[in-house]
Amino acid sequence: MNKDLIKYGLNNLWHRKKRSLLTVISIFIGIMAIFALISFGQGLSSYVKSISSEMGTDKIVMQPKxxxxxxxxxxxxxxxxxxxxxxxxxxxxxxxxxxxxxxxxxxxxxxxxxxxxxxxxxxxxxxxxxxxxxxxxxxxxxxxxxxxxxxxxxxxxxxxxxxxxxxxxxxxxxxxxxxxxxxxxxxxxxxxxxxxxxxxxxxxxxxxxxxxxxxxxxxxxxxxxxxxxxxxxxxxxxxxxxxxxxxxxxxxxTFFVQTFEDLIASFSTILGILNTVLVLISLISVVVAAVNIMNTTYTSVLERTQEIGIMKAIGAQNRHILFVFVFEAGVLGIIGSAVGMFFGYLIAKAGGFFAASAGYSMLQPAFPLWLVLGCLVFGFFMGALSGLAPAYQASKQKPVEALRYE
Structure with missing residues (x-):
């Protein structure tokens, strides 16, 4: 049954290509920014760690305040x-x-x-x-x-x-x-x-x-x-x-004394805070994308009210209807994330190239596996959660009323 529902959901997304494309575009912009920013943050963190390991932990710096x-x-x-x-x-x-x-x-x-x-x-x-x-x-x-x-x-x-x-x-x-x-x-x-x-x-x-x-x-x-x-x-x-x-x-x-390890830790903390602020700013576009997914799913529910009635009339249960619409929203999220990561990768690599050309070779992006998987999982759950409310509404429709809907 689940295979049929998955196939049905994918077919619906394909038949509404333009709407799906517009929704994907709204998602990938936010994911692209997040992916590129975090990759640069990870690159800088790796650079700081490599410098720290080269310098060792036995160094102390004494400076005027x-x-x-x-x-x-x-x-x-x-x-x-x-x-x-x-x-x-x-x-x-x-x-x-x-x-x-x-x-x-x-x-x-x-x-x-x-x-x-x-x-x-x-x-x-x-x-x-x-x-x-x-x-x-x-x-x-x-x-x-x-x-x-x-x-x-x-x-x-x-x-x-x-x-x-x-x-x-x-x-x-x-x-x-x-x-x-x-x-x-x-x-x-x-x-x-x-x-x-x-x-x-x-x-x-x-x-x-x-x-x-x-x-x-x-x-x-x-x-x-x-x-x-x-x-x-x-x-x-x-x-x-x-x-x-x-x-x-x-x-x-008039002076202060600090271990180099503590200086590196302070710098890493500042870097982490800055990266978090930038990611939070990028999340604004992700929130907009989530609203767009919800709107798309609501529209899809209205257009397919009679289909829902037919599905229920032939034995589909509430959880099956819920699954279809949540799955469709999740797929839009994961596709948007994949496209966003692709363009985020291109932007990060281009940024790293221009930074290196300008002499800032430490500004190189890094792409750990957790970042790739995290963006995909985040995109899917963002889409699924955004589509949950309209999907729940669809699952609660009564077959007779749904079949009469025009």
């Missing part, structure tokens, strides 16, 4: 004595600061200049490794900076690409002009994933002070906890000791 803005404009900066103090705190394996300043860079003194960030890299191998792990930087070609590299720099990936930082790509041994001073490129990093970081220029910390004349002040102190210590406990100890060292009251500190 409000230090997530421009690193060159914070009112409070750390100095070398601060770094040395942190190194001596129990549970700290190593600590280093990074000098950051804005510089003017030119490929040739007669050509157009760009303003980018220059970062001072420590020359001790363990501290350099700490910085590389934290910023997920890997040297693609050339060598790392070492002590004595006063007029030598490593550059971000963007310099090696044409029409990115400059029209012509930069290679190893090429010369750049930083604040009017000539330097030699001795290393090129692998892409990080966003244009700003991929345009960074890296000096040694000594060269930042002696060659560029930057102040030996740090916007951030990066810390690695000892292998046997809990990073969160080490972070608390550093905060307490440094607060006493600076003679500051609790709650009135």
């Amino acid at each position: 409000g230090g997530f803005g421009n690193p060159t404009e914070s009112a409070f900066q750390f100095n070398e004595e601060d770094v040395e103090f942190v190194k001596k705190v129990s549970g700290v394996s190593e600590a280093t600061g990074m000098i950051v300043t804005s510089v003017q860079v030119q490929q040739d003194t007669a050509k157009k200049s760009r303003y980018v960030y220059a970062q001072g890299i420590p020359t001790e191998q363990s501290e350099q490794q700490l910085i590389n792990e934290l910023f997920a930087t890997d040297l693609g070609s050339g060598r790392e900076l070492k002590k004595g590299d006063t007029d030598k720099v490593a550059v971000g990936y963007g310099y090696s690409q044409p029409n990115t930082v400059f029209e012509k790509p930069i290679g190893l041994g090429d010369k750049l002009y930083i604040n009017g001073k000539k330097v030699e490129v001795i290393g090129i990093y692998e892409p990080i994933g966003n244009p700003i970081d991929d345009m960074n220029i890296y000096f040694t910390s000594e060269a930042m002070v002696d060659f560029l004349g930057a102040e030996k002040e740090y916007a951030t102190i990066f810390i690695r906890s000892s292998a046997s210590e809990d990073p969160r406990e080490v972070a608390k100890t550093v905060e307490e000791k440094f607060r006493k060292y600076k003679d500051q009251d609790e709650g009135k500190e």
